Structures are given as C-alpha cells and as structure tokens.
Amino acid sequence: xxxxxxxxxxxxxxxxxxxxxxxxxxxxxxxxxxxxxxxxxxxxxxxxxxxxxxxxxxxxxxxxxxxxxxxxxxxxxxxxxxxxxxxxxxxxxxxxxxxxxxxxxxxxxxxxxxxxxxxxxxxxxxxxxxxxxxxxxxxxxxxxxxxxxxxxxxxxxxxxxxxxxxxxxxxxxxxxxxxxxxxxxxxxxxxxxxxxxxxxxxxxxxxxxxxxxxxxxxxxxxxxxxxxxxxxxxxxxxxxxxxxxxxxxxxxxxxxxxxxxxxxxxxxxxxxxxxxxxxxxxxxxxxxxxxxxxxxxxxxxxxxxxxxxxxxxxxxxxxxxxxxxxxxxxxxxxxxxxxxxxxxxxxxxxxxxxxxxx
Numbered sequence: 001x002x003x004x005x006x007x008x009x010x011x012x013x014x015x016x017x018x019x020x021x022x023x024x025x026x027x028x029x030x031x032x033x034x035x036x037x038x039x040x041x042x043x044x045x046x047x048x049x050x051x052x053x054x055x056x057x058x059x060x061x062x063x064x065x066x067x068x069x070x071x072x073x074x075x076x077x078x079x080x081x082x083x084x085x086x087x088x089x090x091x092x093x094x095x096x097x098x099x100x101x102x103x104x105x106x107x108x109x110x111x112x113x114x115x116x117x118x119x120x121x122x123x124x125x126x127x128x129x130x131x132x133x134x135x136x137x138x139x140x141x142x143x144x145x146x147x148x149x150x151x152x153x154x155x156x157x158x159x160x161x162x163x164x165x166x167x168x169x170x171x172x173x174x175x176x177x178x179x180x181x182x183x184x185x186x187x188x189x190x191x192x193x194x195x196x197x198x199x200x201x202x203x204x205x206x207x208x209x210x211x212x213x214x215x216x217x218x219x220x221x222x223x224x225x226x227x228x229x230x231x232x233x234x235x236x237x238x239x240x241x242x243x244x245x246x247x248x249x250x251x252x253x254x255x256x257x258x259x260x261x262x263x264x265x266x267x268x269x270x271x272x273x274x275x276x277x278x279x280x281x282x283x284x285x286x287x288x289x290x291x292x293x294x295x296x297x298x299x300x301x302x303x304x305x306x307x308x309x310x311x312x313x314x315x316x317x318x319x320x321x322x323x324x325x326x327x328x329x330x331x332x333x334x335x336x337x338x339x340x341x342x343x344x345x346x347x348x349x350x351x352x353x354x355x356x357x358x
Contacts, residue, residue: 015193016173094266110169132174304316341357
C-alpha cells in the first residue's frame with residue numbers, strides 16, 4: 001500500500017517546483033525529487049531560457065540536496081521525441097498550430113511521474129504549477145481550479161489530466177503569488193531563487209520553429225500562393241509552415257489595409273488571407289475532449305471558453321456535435337481560433353474540461 005506521506009516531486013530546476021518541494025517538506029511529507037530528461041540541448045544556444053538543460057538538472061539536484069531529499073534523473077528523450085516532437089512537427093505539416101507543452105503534460109510528464117510514485121510506493125506526486133485541486137463530495141470527483149492569482153494561472157495546460165492523476169496530485173504553489181514563491185526560495189537560499197521563468201518551446205532554438213521543422217524533416221518547404229477566400233491570388237508566401245492563424249506581421253504583402261492569416265490549405269500549398277473582420281468565427285469544433293467536472297456531457301451547457309493560453313475566457317454554449325466532437329457556439333464571434341490549439345471550458349474558477357480545436 002502506498003505511503004500516505006510520501007510524494008514524488010517533479011523538479012524542473014526552476015524556482016516553482018523547488019518551492020513546491022520545500023512547502024511539502026514543511027508539511028511533513030517525505031519528498032523524493034525526480035527530473036525527467038526530455039531533450040538534449042547540446043550545441044543549443046537558446047537566447048531565451050528553455051527547460052531540460054544540464055544546468056536545470058544541476059539546479060534541481062542542489063535544491064534537493066539542500067532539503068535532504070533523495071533525487072533521481074530519468075531519461076525519456078525517446079518517448080518525448082515520439083509523443084511530443086513528432087506530434088508538433090506533424091501538426092504543423094497538417095496546417096495546425098500545436099501546443100507541445102500540453103502534449104508533454106498529457107503523454108509524458110504526469111504519466112512518468114506517476115510511474116515513479118508507484119515504484120517508490122508514494123501516494124502522491126507534485127509539480128510547481130499554479131493551479132489548485134479540490135475534491136467534490138457531491139460528485140465524488142476531483143476538480144481542477146485556477147491558480148489563486150490569475151496572472152500566473154496555469155490551469156489551461158492541465159485540462160487533460162485524468163481523475164486518477166488529479167486524485168494523486170499536490171500543487172503547493174497554486175495559492176501563492178510568484179513574488180511570494182521567490183521570497184521563500186531566497187529565504188531557504190535556493191540557487192535558483194532569481195532564475196528566469198522558462199520561455200518558448202524547450203526543443204526549438206530561439207523560437208525559430210520553421211528552421212527546426214525544416215532540419216527535422218530534412219527539407220525546405222516550397223513557396224506558394226497567398227490567396228483570398230474567393231481564390232484570388234494576392235502574393236507569394238515563403239513556405240506554408242512559416243505562418244500561423246491570426247498572423248498579421250511578416251507577411252510581406254503591400255496593401256492599404258492589413259491582411260491576416262485565416263487558414264492554411266496544405267494540399268494546395270496555399271495560405272488563405274483576409275481582412276481583420278474575416279478572422280472572427282462564431283463556432284468551432286473540438287475533439288479529443290477530457291471532462292473533469294463530470295464523466296460525459298449529457299446536455300448543452302453554458303460555459304466560459306479560453307481558446308489560447310493568454311486568451312481571455314469568453315461565454316459560449318457547449319454541446320455534443322457527434323460521438324467524438326463537441327460544438328462550441330460563442331456568444332460573440334472570436335478572433336482567429338487556431339486548429340490544433342486547446343479550447344478549455346471554465347465554470348468560474350473551475351475547469352470543466354477541454355479538447356483540441358478542429
């Protein structure tokens with residue numbers, strides 16, 4: 001039987017997971033730190049701080065040592081390549097705008113940390129995410145809530161967590177402000193107390209995902225046409241993967257009114273562009289849905305929907321479209337929902353569920 005006071009702490013080398021471990025230790029838990037080595041950053045000179053570096057591992061090791069915690073590093077680079085990088089590249093090749101951090105949480109991090117917990121007979125796992133978990137006696141379900149301070153809330157990237165994972169997950173920093181987390185790290189003398197937050201995608205150098213995909217696939221993507229919805233050719237683009245839905249800057253089109261990317265037709269190698277008002281959509285379809293507040297959707301519900309991580313939630317009606325897909329009807333049309341991004345549904349502070357935009 002799992003030890004009720006033992007917790008496996010996923011340590012990224014950042015300040016948030018370090019303070020999560022510290023808080024749990026102070027609450028009487030026996031903490032065991034684990035870092036998943038997901039990507040080899042050798043010869044990578046990211047100008048913005050990414051995660052998964054050797055420096056991060058060393059920082060996590062030092063924090064664990066200062067807290068008297070056992071600490072292990074596990075190599076999951078092969079799994080990460082298959083479940084995250086390959087999905088990322090395939091998504092772009094299919095005209096999507098994928099979110100690899102969500103895929104990493106869904107297919108790698110939490111599953112592997114749970115396996116470590118089972119290996120060490122620990123009941124709980126923990127991360128440094130800014131979100132909260134609550135048990136609802138009336139439904140018998142574990143609920144995911146926003147972090148207490150909206151500026152750092154990370155509930156959006158956790159929408160795919162199953163009931164099993166939520167039932168075993170502790171999120172000690174979810175009720176704190178970032179500045180309070182840094183103060184705790186300073187108080188304990190953690191080496192990473194002033195370390196910048198991770199930026200961008202850990203495996204994409206300097207945010208240049210076009211070069212990454214071209215190198216990964218071993219080919220250059222050919223030029224094609226910018227076209228309006230009518231089919232009228234406006235200009236030439238420099239390769240279809242270099243454009244994202246909603247993009248305005250960098251199109252290189254001389255025009256009195258700005259054009260925006262509306263969608264991409266991979267088969268025809270066309271980037272469909274239009275004016276600002278053409279970006280807005282009243283409905284979207286979502287699949288691969290994970291419900292948190294209930295087991296399945298039985299009738300339409302009013303909810304708030306976030307279609308990007310930094311997007312403000314907006315009111316909508318969510319209903320079952322067919323066996324696998326959910327229809328989201330916004331009260332007001334929304335700008336540039338992008339295929340491949342996540343749509344996450346909220347009821348106040350609570351995450352109802354979420355899925356992938358089709």
